[in-house]
Amino acid sequence: xxxxxxxxxxxxxxxxxxxxxxxxxxxxxxxxxxxxxxxxxxxxxxxxxxxxxxxxxxxxxxxxxxxxxxxxxxxxxxxxxxxxxxxxxxxxxxxxxxxxxxxxxxxxx
Amino acid sequence: xxxxxxxxxxxxxxxxxxxxxxxxxxxxxxxxxxxxxxxxxxxxxxxxxxxxxxxxxxxxxxxxxxxxxxxxxxxxxxxxxxxxxxxxxxxxxxxxxxxxxxxxxxxxxxxxxxxxxx
Numbered sequence: 001x002x003x004x005x006x007x008x009x010x011x012x013x014x015x016x017x018x019x020x021x022x023x024x025x026x027x028x029x030x031x032x033x034x035x036x037x038x039x040x041x042x043x044x045x046x047x048x049x050x051x052x053x054x055x056x057x058x059x060x061x062x063x064x065x066x067x068x069x070x071x072x073x074x075x076x077x078x079x080x081x082x083x084x085x086x087x088x089x090x091x092x093x094x095x096x097x098x099x100x101x102x103x104x105x106x107x108x109x
Numbered sequence: 110x111x112x113x114x115x116x117x118x119x120x121x122x123x124x125x126x127x128x129x130x131x132x133x134x135x136x137x138x139x140x141x142x143x144x145x146x147x148x149x150x151x152x153x154x155x156x157x158x159x160x161x162x163x164x165x166x167x168x169x170x171x172x173x174x175x176x177x178x179x180x181x182x183x184x185x186x187x188x189x190x191x192x193x194x195x196x197x198x199x200x201x202x203x204x205x206x207x208x209x210x211x212x213x214x215x216x217x218x219x220x221x222x223x224x225x226x227x
Contacts (some may be wrong), residue, residue, distance in 0.1 A: 045215050045216070099151070
């Protein structure tokens with residue numbers, strides 16, 4: 001079966017750095033997405049990785065290792081507005097998006 | 110301008126009723142989707158649709174049916190609503206879902222419709 005695993009919840013301090021991990025087992029791989037979802041709002045696109053390595057975009061970076069079936073989202077200089085759920089999703093061999101359950105990130109002052 | 114819009118934003122109805130949720134995208138995308146997000150916040154794909162193919166998640170009851178009058182619209186019709194249908198329903202769209210360029214499969218979501226069945 002296809003499976004995406006992420007921690008259910010994480011807590012971090014304002015100004016700090018947090019890494020949210022995602023591991024996947026899917027039938028094929030055509031890329032991995034990270035989305036941010038604030039409570040009561042729609043998911044919004046953060047990043048896309050299809051090749052191994054680190055993609056940096058401002059305070060957010062996303063890493064991919066295809067051989068390990070592993071990705072992480074790194075958030076630096078955390079702000080209170082970063083409190084949200086972070087969803088990992090993998091595009092499988094049929095170009096269907098398989099979603100993780102999301103990681104709820106709580107930022108404390 | 111809103112890229113992906115849904116109406117209504119909130120829908121409260123009685124068990125057994127039939128209701129529709131509308132979705133429109135002005136991004137010129139080829140593929141549209143419907144998702145259900147339950148109380149545990151897990152996004153489940155219900156349908157994906159472009160002008161070539163409708164893909165239905167086999168777990169979706171046939172009380173749910175997508176209707177697409179044109180490429181920019183994908184409405185969701187639900188018959189005989191049940192209590193378990195209460196959830197937030199998201200519409201989304203992506204530019205290209207035929208495998209030519211996976212990066213264009215980035216999905217853009219509408220604001221969601223919170224359905225409550227009483």
